[in-house]
Ligand SMILES: NC(=O)c1ccc[n+]([C@@H]2O[C@H](COP(=O)([O-])OP(=O)(O)OC[C@H]3O[C@@H](n4cnc5c(N)ncnc54)[C@H](O)[C@@H]3O)[C@@H](O)[C@H]2O)c1
């Protein structure tokens with residue numbers, strides 16, 4: 001409907017109805033049927049239409065009102081002062097327009113604004129009488145909300161009593177109840193495990209959790225209240241600025257947002273936007289924008305309200321993290337352990353600040369849970385740098401040509417059978433190393449930085465080497481030195497790079513036991529588990545011979561991990577690979593101990609865990625030399641001292657490991673004392 005002139009009254013009525021249906025699903029049922037971005041687009045379209053035809057505006061138009069009338073089991077309560085919505089700005093220009101309007105109406109040359117992150121949860125008003133909480137009410141339609149007192153009392157950050165001996169006789173505090181990201185992820189994970197419906201986003205989860213008829217359920221949900229304004233007070237003189245009001249609330253025991261700030265003029269607002277936009281992904285809670293409020297209460301009163309929003313505030317929205325798009329097909333990718341991951345191919349769409357054309361569907365259970373079909377319209381969510389997810393299917397938009405997603409029975413790469421182990425959600429290719437996809441992924445893991453750390457053997461080169469059948473197992477990497485000509489024939493390889501690569505391969509032979517075990521790519525054995533395993537078993541023979549019962553004895557190793565380790569070493573192919581690698585000269589120092597008092601004889605590598613916060617890598621090296629250790633070249637994994645887990649040159653942080661080949665016990669001890677580790 002770009003040509004508004006040609007729009008009819010019927011179009012406008014249909015659009016109004018559509019928006020009201022969306023709003024009902026969102027506000028009352030806590031189950032949005034479209035993402036906010038879509039709602040906002042339709043809303044703006046309606047605004048434009050209404051501006052062209054003011055005589056057509058419907059009495060129930062969403063532009064004329066706030067939220068929805070609640071209709072479930074809660075008691076309705078009228079707000080002392082209406083809880084309005086906010087006007088939106090989607091770009092810098094609209095912000096500049098807003099500021100211009102404000103300055104004109106307030107007759108001021110420059111305005112002081114209070115900037116607050118716009119928390120993505122739901123608005124609540126809490127009434128205190130003589131300092132005690134008496135009632136909590138949702139925003140509802142702005143005039144009346146639902147009494148959810150019992151529920152909000154279960155939230156720890158909601159003070160039941162103000163922290164003052166001298167409270168205002170009546171105080172109504174407004175704030176946002178939201179669910180931090182970590183709590184949201186956990187809640188959804190639990191729902192998946194129980195086969196229950198998951199929430200689309202943290203806002204939805206907060207709303208659904210708060211509006212439970214059983215407060216016990218609310219109590220079990222990780223909700224937080226952040227206060228953002230004083231709604232109403234009796235017998236008490238409010239501060240003259242909004243910002244000072246927030247400081248007062250904090251003093252009385254409310255949580256306020258730590259990122260709020262007071263700025264001067266529109267430029268201050270724009271700068272704040274850039275700063276917060278950069279921090280958005282790293283925050284522990286979802287925000288969908290920034291609320292700018294005129295800070296002076298006198299100016300706020302002067303500016304007043306329009307139908308559904310104050311004139312003295314505006315919500316500047318961030319780019320949407322959820323969008324609607326269509327699934328064009330589903331591809332199946334094969335991972336390092338043979339796991340088959342269904343990936344939705346999408347009509348490319350701009351979401352979370354980038355153009356997204358694929359989204360993971362995880363596994364067959366997830367496909368069934370979502371009920372997703374090829375050609376369906378879906379909601380994609382991309383928050384931060386998390387892989388884009390399909391979070392919802394828009395069933396009412398399902399086209400006639402929608403098709404079931406058919407899981408392959410054979411691996412798309414090697415054609416081996418696909419199996420699904422009982423109790424596991426993933427399906428796997430049974431092809432093992434016969435499977436080119438698995439081989440490539442396994443090799444990429446094998447050479448990665450935290451594994452064998454072979455510089456110069458990047459993904460592209462591995463793919464070429466596998467395609468050329470030059471490398472079919474990790475052992476073949478160590479045979480490349482006999483085939484420099486074949487290496488030279490690879491894309492973008494010259495004499496220099498071949499030489500460098502062969503050197504790196506050679507160097508990687510001297511490694512650490514835990515790196516070697518991690519490099520093997522045993523399912524469920526990550527870096528940390530590899531480390532505990534190697535510290536526990538000390539020798540490879542012992543680790544390879546360990547029974548599941550013995551493995552479970554190791555800290556952090558559960559039955560599933562134990563089973564994977566056993567399965568791995570029961571495979572003849574794997575044992576042959578391990579032996580082949582050792583035959584190529586891969587070695588490590590063996591004795592690994594954490595307890596300084598129990599150190600065995602000198603001349604071996606020790607792992608010492610302690611607090612080494614004061615030293616840089618070079619300082620550690622100097623200290624080692626001073627103490628008589630043989631240290632040549634730079635201190636790194638390849639020389640005599642290893643400081644695990646950080647980048648070259650960076651400062652050591654707390655509780656990192658230091659692996660040191662030592663001269664004698666006394667010297668080691670002295671060094672540890674020096675480093676502050678004992
Ligand atoms: N997806 C859908 O179907 C659908 C339907 C209806 C509405 N919506 C979404 O709801 C929003 C519009 O609803 P709205 O009327 O609640 O307006 P709004 O969300 O744009 O702004 C008002 C709300 O902002 C919140 N807020 C957060 N931090 C705040 C702060 N520091 N100070 C003041 N308020 C703060 C409060 O909850 C307040 O009620 C839009 O984002 C729209 O996309 C979506």
Ligand SMILES: [Zn+2]
Nearest residue numbers: 411414429435
């Ligand atoms: Zn395969």
